[in-house]
Amino acid sequence: MKHYDVIVVGGGIAGMTAAIYVRRANKTVLVLEGRTYGGQIINTLNIENWPGDMGVSGVDLVQKIYQQMTELGAKMEFETVTAVERSDNGFMVKTEDETYTAGAVILAVGAEDKKLGLASEEKFTGRGVSYCATCDGAFYKGKKVAVIGGGNTALYDALYLADIVEKVYLVHRRSEFRGDAVLVERLCGKSNVEFVLGYVPEEIVGGKKVSGVRLVSSGKVADVKDGMDLDIDGVFVAIGKLPMTGGFAGLVELDTGGYIKAAEDCVTSCPGVFAAGDCRVKDMRQLVTAAADGAVAADKAVNYSNN
Ligand code: NAP
Numbered sequence: 560m561k562h563y564d565v566i567v568v569g570g571g572i573a574g575m576t577a578a579i580y581v582r583r584a585n586k587t588v589l590v591l592e593g594r595t596y597g598g599q600i601i602n603t604l605n606i607e608n609w610p611g612d613m614g615v616s617g618v619d620l621v622q623k624i625y626q627q628m629t630e631l632g633a634k635m636e637f638e639t640v641t642a643v644e645r646s647d648n649g650f651m652v653k654t655e656d657e658t659y660t661a662g663a664v665i666l667a668v669g670a671e672d673k674k675l676g677l678a679s680e681e682k683f684t685g686r687g688v689s690y691c692a693t694c695d696g697a698f699y700k701g702k703k704v705a706v707i708g709g710g711n712t713a714l715y716d717a718l719y720l721a722d723i724v725e726k727v728y729l730v731h732r733r734s735e736f737r738g739d740a741v742l743v744e745r746l747c748g749k750s751n752v753e754f755v756l757g758y759v760p761e762e763i764v765g766g767k768k769v770s771g772v773r774l775v776s777s778g779k780v781a782d783v784k785d786g787m788d789l790d791i792d793g794v795f796v797a798i799g800k801l802p803m804t805g806g807f808a809g810l811v812e813l814d815t816g817g818y819i820k821a822a823e824d825c826v827t828s829c830p831g832v833f834a835a836g837d838c839r840v841k842d843m844r845q846l847v848t849a850a851a852d853g854a855v856a857a858d859k860a861v862n863y864s865n866n
Pocket of ligand 1: 606607608674675707708709710711712713715732733736737738759797798799800842843844845
């Protein structure tokens with residue numbers, strides 16, 4: 560069984576930053592990633608809030624961090640972690656193929672797209688329903704689309720799509736947006752963007768592909784009609800994320816939303832296990848806060864594995 564001072568579960572920004580810091584402390588580290596490294600940011604084309612690199616794409620940024628991490632001697636394996644268990648001198652980390660041991664573990668498992676929960680959403684996924692505007696936006700050139708959500712993801716998606724498609728309906732259940740005011744202001748300057756406030760999707764309709772969405776009043780905005788239909792070719796769902804923490808519920812305490820209970824020190828309810836990035840309870844889920852968590856968790860994990 561291969562042993563590492565620290566094993567990081569998840570190869571997003573938090574996980575890769577943690578690995579950089581563990582290597583800088585001259586400890587061995589393995590990052591286990593079940594999908595593609597980089598996490599959610601790989602879907603962003605143009606990042607404006609990563610200090611020192613205005614306009615860098617998510618893919619380019621992730622590539623640079625990966626290179627930095629591996630040049631410092633961190634290792635990444637593409638394996639899905641199935642269990643983390645306490646052992647005599649630390650932890651056993653099991654994947655589908657291997658079992659590793661570690662002095663300390665950092666959970667940096669991130670979050671995935673939240674679904675509307677409609678049967679028609681599942682039916683049309685990949686046939687008009689998308690969770691990634693930068694991945695799929697180009698398919699809708701000259702067409703009409705709806706973006707669902709009122710957070711920064713929805714606002715960025717609507718801005719991005721407005722430059723490609725004929726018309727963007729931004730459907731949000733409240734009249735105030737959760738996302739940044741500066742983005743709302745930019746959207747107001749786009750002649751092909753229409754805000755549809757006070758509604759939620761009830762059904763996505765179509766034949767082989769999406770042809771429309773039926774909306775109903777969310778009950779959160781006064782004086783809106785009971786329902787309305789939009790004739791559109793695509794629905795971009797951007798209603799937030801869900802932490803990918805399900806497999807660790809028996810190891811660390813989670814809050815009711817499934818986020819790992821850990822404060823800014825990244826310390827969880829299980830000694831020797833630390834939580835970093837979007838999977839942790841926190842107010843602000845950003846690239847910089849994910850990176851900051853990676854550094855803090857690495858420092859704690861190195862100290863723990865030394866003792
Ligand atoms: P979010 O901030 O949680 O926003 C989710 C939005 O979807 C909210 O407006 C919410 O409405 C709405 N919503 C949730 N469930 C819904 C449902 N079932 N039906 C209809 N609407 C629903 O999620 P996010 O936009 O994905 O952003 C996540 C985090 O990443 C945030 O901290 C955000 O600032 C950050 N982010 C940063 C950047 C960047 O800086 N480059 C880019 C993207 C995201 P309510 O407002 O009514 O709750």
